[in-house]
Amino acid sequence: MNIDVKPKSSEVSQTAFRTAMLDPSTPAPEGLVNPDGLQAEKRFDVYRNNVAHSLATALAEGFPVLVKLLGEEFFRQMALVYLRIHPPSSQMMMHYGAAIPQFLVGFPGTVHLKYLPDVAKLELALRRAYHAGDSEAIDPVKLTALSQADLMDARLTLAPAVEILRSDFPALSIWEYNMQDGPSPVMSPEDILISRKGFDPIAQRLPMGGATFVEALLKGSTFGTALGLATSEVADFDLTITLGALFAGHAIIKIDRG
Amino acid sequence: MLDTSPKSGPKKALPNSVGVGYKPQHYNDLMEDPGAVTWLEIHAENYMGDGGRPLAQLKHLSERFPISVHGVGLSIGGESQLDPEHLARLKKLVDWLNPAKFSEHLAWSTHDSQFLNDLLPLPYTNDTLARVTRHINEVQEFLGRKMLLENPSSYLAFAESTWSEPDFIREIARRTGCGLLLDVNNVFISATNLEFDPRAYIDAYPLELVEEFHLAGHDEDADELGRKLLIDSHGKPVDEPVWALFDYVVAKGGARPALVEWDNDVPEFPELEAEAAHATNHLAAASTRQVPA
Incomplete structure (x- = not known):
């Protein structure tokens, strides 16, 4: 050579x-x-x-x-x-x-x-959810069967895919309009729960206060503390709808009773 | 949920027949009737997420097909040190999957912590030989397995090079004990672009160290002087002269697991399967022939 x-x-x-x-x-x-x-x-x-x-x-x-x-x-x-x-x-x-x-x-x-950055954030979050670690959602009965006192002391572990996106714009409606032939977006803020159901990422709108509730859970607060924070922000915070979104999104994977 | 512990069973060896680069849109076709496809190659970086559908599908595929893991991001030819985080992700994947083979490129892709998502060329000098040797030793030691090194496709040459590519690759393999992945399309592209005889390259190349072949399509362009410039596009069927070179390789060195790569403008599965069947015929016909002296 x-x-x-x-x-x-x-x-x-x-x-x-x-x-x-x-x-x-x-x-x-x-x-x-x-x-x-x-x-x-x-x-x-x-x-x-x-x-x-x-x-x-x-x-x-x-x-x-x-x-x-x-x-x-x-x-x-x-x-x-x-x-x-x-x-x-x-x-x-x-x-x-x-x-x-x-x-x-x-x-x-x-x-x-002005709405574009939030749409981009949603697309990034959905991608992260797609590749997030696997987990199995709890049966909702495990939560609803708790006594009021036990529920307030409980800490919920959320799936690795779970994220909250607070948008001053209808970021999810814009996404749905473009990807799923959803209705024309109405200009209003949206708080969005991103999670994964099976292998498919999903995004759902949360009622007012819902983002605060879920973010508190993500930080490890008890159910009662999270509920208190959401209620102090929005007096008529709709816990039922928020929990419904969490269950529908397979977002809750563990309950630790206080 | 995925079992994240390493598999204990014996890994499935790649057969001396034809595989394809796995694309998720072919999952159902492959699970139903793979036809001529007998093994799969995956790109390591696409399976470095924490979970989800990619890894679940890979687990199912690996129960049915031998798998070869092909990395595109290690930057073995890079001036920088290997990225420890990337090495760790790679080890996690190969420990979990226990693939039949792991291969990477004689190229660089990362510099100053920037990943350029392409396989970039390096000069062949004593310095780069030492660097590539050091990096491959590091990879093999860290992964605890032998790797295969793939020859690049070249569009230009480095004036500073002092080694021929086959000699450079042979010396790396001698120093590191790595195996080789011979990309026949890349040899043809480089031979055309740099104007050397592809058969002379094969004659100088250590075929006895080859454990896998790659085949792919390329595009044709021209440089500013009007000289033919082939582009390694992986977006069409294998070109006739590449089949002829493949026949020459197989007749000279024998059959090995051969992969059809189709990464851009990916066709429906039947067209990919037909190309795999075509490769199967070439592999069978050529391996029964002897090279004329």
Whole structure:
């Protein structure tokens, strides 16, 4: 084998490679050559294109409602800007795009669409729920059979998929309108419970105070404390509907009696 | 709920027949009638979540098919150290699944904690040889299993390279004890783009260390000088010259488990299965032939 030592000047660092790849205005690093030993600008473009295409495609697949709201071409152009500022920080492409909600706030083409960041947050939460750890929901009877005193002292463990999203906009209605032919969204705030039923993520609207109740449970508060917080926020807090959503979403996986 | 403890039973070896890259949309087809498909390859990174449908389906598939785990994110050719978090996720997956094989690429994808989601090239020098050797030793030691190293598809060359690719790969395997995954489409793409003879590459390549083949489709483009530039797109059937090169490889080195990769514009299962059947025919015909001296 031929091992002749070449000058250091032709060495291409991965920093130079990466920088030129993410910035089309930077020429390909010297030392990348075609079969004649000449600079290989267009050949380098293959890597530029592959990276941009794969990351933009991953974003489009991860935010199907944003794609519908913005249109495929606009979304793609936006993704090309995003991926250069926020290339993935991990190999876990299933979570790529976590900074999209903040990005939308500052992006000139979307800054006026105030509801978009919350729709993006919902899409991210649904993806996290899809990949969350497995768990088995309790039989609702186990909760309803408790005495009032035992219930108030109980601590509920919620499924790993459970999250709360408080939106000043009808983020879930917008999502349903685009993904499930739901009714036209009415401009009003929505508190959303995200969970997973079997293997399918679901999002449900909570009544006022419901988000406070579930967030308290997530922090490990007793049922009574969570109920007190929700009731002090909303005097006629609807516990029945909130519990119904938690049961329907297979959200409660364990009861520890105080 | 998933059993998260490592499987105790013996792993199912890959047969010397044809597998396909698993796509979730083919799950029902595969479970009902896999046809010519005898094993599956999965991309490790798609199964590193905590739970849910991907892992549940993988568990069911693994009860029926031998599985090869193919990583795309280790960045073995990277200047940076291997990502310990990613290694840990990978170990969790292979300990749980106990796949027949684990393979990764002679490439880099992560730099300065940025993951670029592509397989990027490295020069072949004494320095990069030492680095790749160190990383593969680390991977094999950490996972407690042998890995297979896959040859890349190249669009350009590094002026600084001092090793030929087959020699570089042979020396890595000698130093680390790793096995090899020979991507026949990649050899053809690199040979076309860098203008070398693909059969000479195969003649120089340590076929005796190969434990798996890859086959895939590519696209055709041209560089600014009008020279043919093949793109490793994995989005169409295997090209005729790649089948011919595959025949040459099998006739020379014998049959191995062979994978049809189809990652973009993924067809309905019958079309993928037909391609697997096509590969099966090539594998059978070529393995009974001898290479003319």
